[in-house]
Amino acid sequence: MTIAHEEAVIDSAAVDAIFAEARTANTFVGEVTEDQARAIYELTKFGPTAFNSQPLRVTYVRSAEARAKLVGALANGNKAKTAAAPLVAVLSYDTDWAGQWDEFLPGYNAPKAMYDADPALAAATGNNNAHLQAGYFILAVRSLGFSAGPMTGANFDAIDAEFFPAGEQKSFLVVNIGQAAADAWGEAKPKFAYDDVVRTV
DSSP: OOHHHHHOSSOHHHHIIIIISOOOOSOEESOOOHHHHHHHHHHHTTSOOGGGOOOEEEEEEOSHHHHHHHHHTBOHHHHHHHHHOSEEEEEEEETTGGGGHHHHSTTOOTTHHHHHHOHHHHHHHHHHHHHHHHHHHHHHHHHTTOEEEEEOOBOHHHHHHHHOTTSSEEEEEEEEEEEEOTTSOOSOOOOOOHHHHOOOO
């Protein structure tokens, strides 16, 4: 039992499933149903983002044709496990997220002007907050009893050309999803201790 378990308001099994015992999987078994895929997003959406912007977009890749296109854009070490994963998600951000301001923050659109005036700021904000949501996405996967295999080893320009040719989204992460197989991982990798990374000022 760790201090994290002792202080948590969820039970120890949930702490382990989402955080303490969860690890990145490389091989999977089973399936992920449409309802389960929907549930992953339905949990993800509740995580906070700047101005409630929610720029993350999720593309589930199920068809053989789409899976082959995606696998072709991955680093060699990621190809086989992605081809075999029960479900694969391409995570991206909406390049026109600020254009939906009245949908995600109705009644308060004053900040929108600064993003309209600075496309680089808008892109950085969309990218940063989608990455934040990607963390929620992985935790949502784990909370439903699945394992996640997030990967950045990919040619994202090629993925965008295949899946988002109009430039409406920019991809940044590929996530394999399923039940972890018996050989899903090797030895646990070390994590930094509290005193290594935290200071109080």
